[in-house]
Amino acid sequence: MENINITELVERLGSDEDAVRKMAVFKLQSNIGDPSFAEVFIANGGLNKLRFLALNATGNTLAYSLTSFSRLLEVDKGWDCVNQDLIARVVELVVTHPLVNILRGAMSILVAIVSHPQSTSKQASQPGVFGFRALKPAIAVHPQFLEMLVNRLSSADHALCANALQLINSLMRDAMTNDAENEWPRFIKRLQDLGVIKAILMQSSALHDLAHPILEFQGLTKVLLRKWREVKVDLEKPEHRRALKGLHLASNPDRPERTEKNTERAEDVKKSRRHNPEKWRRLGFQTESPAWEFGEVGFLGVMDLTDFVRRHDDGFQKLLLEQSTQSTEQRCPVARASLAVTSILYEHFEVGSSDTEEAKSYLALDSRTNFDNLFKPLLLQWSRLHTAGLQALFRMWKATGAELDDFGKVVELIKILIEQVVGQAPRTKDVSDVEEEIAEFDYTRLREMQMELLEEAYEGAWGTHLGQVREELKHEALQFVKEQRIRCLLQGAWFPDTLGYKQENGPITKHDLKRSVPSSWRYVRLSHNRRYLHYADFEVQGNYEPGLDMLPEKIDLSIVSSVVSNVSAASHLSSSSAETLTPSPARLATTKITIHGYLPSSSTNSSQKNTEQILLTLNPQSHSLASEWLDGLLMLLNQQPITAETTKLINLVSSYGLKIRLLNVRFEDRMVGEPEMPGREGLDEDYYYEVFGGL
Known part of the structure; x- marks a missing residue:
């Protein structure tokens, strides 16, 4: 600013030569944004000359003048020169002028006028000078103003788009703040009908210039939705x-609805339509x-x-x-x-x-x-x-x-x-x-997400207590699955013979001495008192379930020491050396469950009293059967199940139990704390109370 003679600059603004005026206003636009410079400029009489150029100049001189005037208004100076003549001129330029540099300045002036707080204005006593109302007379002369303004949002010049959107934002905010209740909705609807939202969405990638006005428009949209929500529905309107x-x-x-009333006479139907009790x-x-x-x-x-x-x-x-x-x-x-x-x-x-x-x-x-x-x-x-x-x-x-x-x-x-x-x-x-x-x-996926969100919400609110509930449910699920697996043993199952069967026949008994050729099928069943495992060998698999009276061989479970499975050699998950099952068909062909134990002292082979022996070998035909019998035997012996199928079943039962409890408790409920004790104020001996149980 020290290199510019403001007095000389003001004189040049009034020169008869356009080139001199253009150079002066060009220098002015880059300095007028300084409040101290603006004060000196106005004190030297520059404001009226700048206003004259804004009203009458053309080309670049007009563009520089409009930019200078808008920057003067931004530092809250020059409002004395804002009147309907200036507004009409600027609105006309927005509607009719094709040059981008002129349109930018014109829109910036309108943004300042519409956004200017009327309560602090020196012209507050002059109604309609500022705000959206100030533009209405000029817009009445140029009714295509809003349409042209929305069209400017499609310009390839992002700075111009930003100016247009800023003006639209200013008009919307002022209309929603100061217009009458029945005026602003019509204005907003007019903008929407002109395609303002579509135009904004198409330009939303222009990040550098449009980010702030786009976010402001988004904020105004929320204001608009709030205002519509706050309008109470009134049938008097x-x-x-x-x-x-x-x-x-x-x-x-x-x-007519598909009801029995359709058989009534036409007169009754018309009457019922006029006085429909469920209109x-x-x-x-x-x-x-x-x-x-x-x-x-x-x-x-x-x-x-x-x-x-x-x-x-x-x-x-x-x-x-x-x-x-x-x-x-x-x-x-x-x-x-x-x-x-x-x-x-x-x-x-x-x-x-x-x-x-x-x-x-x-x-x-x-x-x-x-x-x-x-x-x-x-x-x-x-x-x-x-x-x-x-x-x-x-x-x-x-x-x-x-x-x-x-x-x-x-x-x-x-x-x-x-x-x-x-x-x-x-x-x-x-x-x-x-x-x-x-x-x-997908509905199923939606339900799964609902349960996950419920668990997260309750976990945060009731962390310790929810953990206790989860542990209780897991224990209950374990007992439930244990009973289910043992019931499979109580029902019994057929197991096929394999090579080497005679060497893994089970404990030596008098029946083995009479058998020269191994049989093809073995049926095994747990006794009702769950103390013995009964079995017998058959030449063919029957389509029936042999009773215990048809199963002469039995093993006392009290002598069983371990249950071993050869399904997977990769993972040993039990202290009993049993192994995790995998559903591979190739492995199922040689699936084997071996029951080990110690023979009682009455055994004919006294030399093996203290040696662990193979008591029984089973060859399940399917993954599910193997899981049922392996884990069933382990759980019968009070050991932990080890197969993936049983573990999945336990988790499933536990999870559903937790979900059922969560779905039956509202988040507002409390699982902790004691209920408030009712007071006895005003009570005599003639009263009673009820106790309500909680979860």
Whole structure:
């Protein structure tokens, strides 16, 4: 600034030669942003000359003048020269002028005017000078202003796009803050009809210039959603009454439902249509006074429901017709479902967050990574997400065979679905792909995710106590599976013969002395008192289960020392040397379970009293049979099961037990602490109390 003579610069601004004026205003635009420079400039009479150039200059002189004037307004100087003549000139330039450098400056001036706080303005006594109202007279002369402004968002010049979006943001914020209740919705709708959202989404990759205005637009979208939500549904308001009437008419109320009433006379049918006692309940409302049911979501809920009905008129009527053929309990409440999806989206996008929190997000915007995390383009696709979520709810309702009492549970599934698909979607994911994923998301997978989230939530809230419950359930599951495996032994099973059978025949008895050729099949069964293992050999496998009286051989389980399996040589998971089973068909052909023990002192071979002997060998035909008998024998001997199949079964039973308990306890419930003791104040001897049990 020390190299510039401000007095001389001001004189040059009033020169008759355009080249002199252009050079002067060119130097001015790079210095006027300094408040001290601006004060000296205004004191030397430069403001009126700059305003004159903004109103009358052309070409680059005009471009430099507009830029200088906008920067002067940014340092809160020069507001005395802002009037309708200047505003009209700038609006005209935005609408008609093709040059980018002129458009940038013009839009920057309008942003400053619209955003200028009226309460602190020296011109506050002049209504309509600032804010959106200041532009309305000029816009009335150029009604294509908004359309041209939205079109500028498609410009290849990102700086111009940023200026246009900043102006749109300023207009939206001022309209929602200062316009009358019935004016700002029309303005917002006009912008949306002109395609402002589509234009912004197409330019969202222009990170350097558009990041801040895009995030500001996202914040304004949340403000807009909050305002619509805060508008209470009031049937005294014509637009609210028309919206609800449109819902009723779209439901095709004149179509007779498939009931016995269709056999009535035509006069009675017409009368019943006029006085349908379920006019609104048939649409999925809980009562015949629907206005109060929008209490939680306000007019936003009306907009979402009416938008869905408008876009899917035939599907809406078909859905209601299908519902009419079902009992009241089985019908999906369409209106309630729509309101629930609106609430889910409102919560998911944190629409209720304050402007302060939004401002903090702008401060964090210093890289593409932060922008990807902060910008949620799917928020701008609110209507399409609502429709996709609502249709998913209908699909879940039908797939699960839900009834009215299950409504909350289905809503919880949709909440998880939205969080999974919408919440995990990257910034660049197209909304059509999101819609498709929501529509095709597998119900079983959704339920698994629900249970995982439940466990995580309760783990955090009730960590120690939930661990105790899990250990208890694991012990119960172990006992349950133990009983199941032992019952398999009680039922008995057939086992085939193998080579070398005679050498692994079991304890030597008088029956072995008479046998010269090994038999082909062995049947083994546990005694009812679970103390003996009975078996016998047969030439062929019978299609019956031999009783204990047909199984003369038996082993006293008290002499069994270990159970060994040769299924896998890679892993020994038991102190009894038994091994983990694998489902390989090649190995199953030689699967062998060997029972070892010590013969009692009455044995004919006294020299082997203290030596561990093979008592019995089994050759299971399948993986499941091997798992049942190997682990069944081990658990019968009070040892731990070792096969993967049994372990999986134990975990499955334990997991389901935990899930059942979690699903029957609300997160608000408390598993710890004692209940509050009732006071005795005001009581005499004539009273009683009840004790309520907890979980």
